[in-house]
Amino acid sequence: MRASAETSFRFSVIFGGRSVEFGKEKVVPPRRSTGAYDPRGPKGYSTTETGRMQQRLIGKDYYRQKGDRWFQFRTSPTDSLIDDVDNTGLLNPLATVEFVDQFAALKKAGTVTKTSATSYAFGFAWKPGTPDRPAVIPVAGTIQVDPKSGLVTAMSYDYTLAHPKGDADAKFYNTVRWTYSGHGLPVDVKVPAHVTKLLPRK
Numbered sequence: 001m002r003a004s005a006e007t008s009f010r011f012s013v014i015f016g017g018r019s020v021e022f023g024k025e026k027v028v029p030p031r032r033s034t035g036a037y038d039p040r041g042p043k044g045y046s047t048t049e050t051g052r053m054q055q056r057l058i059g060k061d062y063y064r065q066k067g068d069r070w071f072q073f074r075t076s077p078t079d080s081l082i083d084d085v086d087n088t089g090l091l092n093p094l095a096t097v098e099f100v101d102q103f104a105a106l107k108k109a110g111t112v113t114k115t116s117a118t119s120y121a122f123g124f125a126w127k128p129g130t131p132d133r134p135a136v137i138p139v140a141g142t143i144q145v146d147p148k149s150g151l152v153t154a155m156s157y158d159y160t161l162a163h164p165k166g167d168a169d170a171k172f173y174n175t176v177r178w179t180y181s182g183h184g185l186p187v188d189v190k191v192p193a194h195v196t197k198l199l200p201r202k
Contacts, residue, residue, distance in 0.1 A: 007151065008038035010182035017158075021170040028172070038187040045189050056189050063192055070192040102143065102152060110139075118145050126159070134162050154179045 016030035035046030037057075045056045054065040062073040103120070106112050110124025123140040141157025155178040163170045 007183055008036065008040070008185060008187050009151075009180045010034075010036045010185070012179045014177045015174065016177075017172065017174040019170065019172045028174075036182065036185075036187045041187075041189075043187055043189045045187075056192065058189055058191060061191075063195065065192070069196040070194060072195045102155075115142070118147050119143065120145070122157075137161065149183065151183050152180055 012032065012034045014030050014032045015028075017028045019026055019028055032049045033046050034049070035044060035055075037044035041057070041059055043058050045054065047054050056063040060074055064071050064073070103112055106122045106124060110122060112120055112122045115121050120143045121141070122143065123138065126137045126139050127135065128137065137159050139157055139159045141155065143152055144154040145151065146153050156176065158173070158175050161172045161174065163172070
C-alpha cells in the first residue's frame with residue numbers, strides 16, 4: 001500500500017444525533033452520503049441519499065448539483081466533498097486514511113488511547129474561532145485500523161454545538177460515523193455534461 005498522500009478510498013458517512021430547542025428534544029434525521037476520494041488528483045465525488053445532491057472534485061475545480069443544475073467553483077481550502085466536514089475541525093476525515101497521520105494530528109491537539117489491537121479512543125478541544133459557535137467544543141471519538149495495512153477502516157465521533165436562539169439556548173448533539181473501503185482502487189470522476197453557471201469564489 002502506498003503512502004497516505006497517495007491512497008484512494010471509498011467512504012460512507014452518516015450524520016445524526018438529537019437537538020434540544022426551547023426545552024423540547026427531538027431526534028435529528030440521519031443523513032447518509034457515499035463517495036470516493038483520491039488525494040493524488042485530488043479528485044472525488046459524493047452523493048447524498050436524502051435529497052438530490054451530488055458533488056465532484058477534479059483538481060482545482062469543484063462542482064455542486066442543485067436540482068437539475070450543476071454549478072462550478074474554483075476550489076478553496078475550505079471546500080469539501082462533504083458539507084459538514086469542517087465541523088470536525090482538526091480531523092478532516094477526507095484528508096487521509098493513514099492512521100499515522102491522523103494519530104500525529106490528534107496526539108498534538110489532545111489525547112489518544114489504545115483500547116485494543118485495532119482500535120483507539122481520542123479526544124481534543126476544538127476552537128472554531130467563529131462568533132456563531134462556542135469558543136471551545138469538546139470532540140470525542142474512536143478510530144478502527146486495519147492490522148495489516150495500517151489504514152483507517154472506521155471513524156466515529158461526537159460533539160455538541162450550542163446556538164443562542166431567542167431566550168433559550170439551542171443545543172445540537174451531533175454524531176458522525178465514517179466507514180472506509182476500497183483502499184487503493186481507481187476513482188473515476190467526470191466533468192458534468194452541462195455546467196449551467198460558473199460562480200467565482202468570493
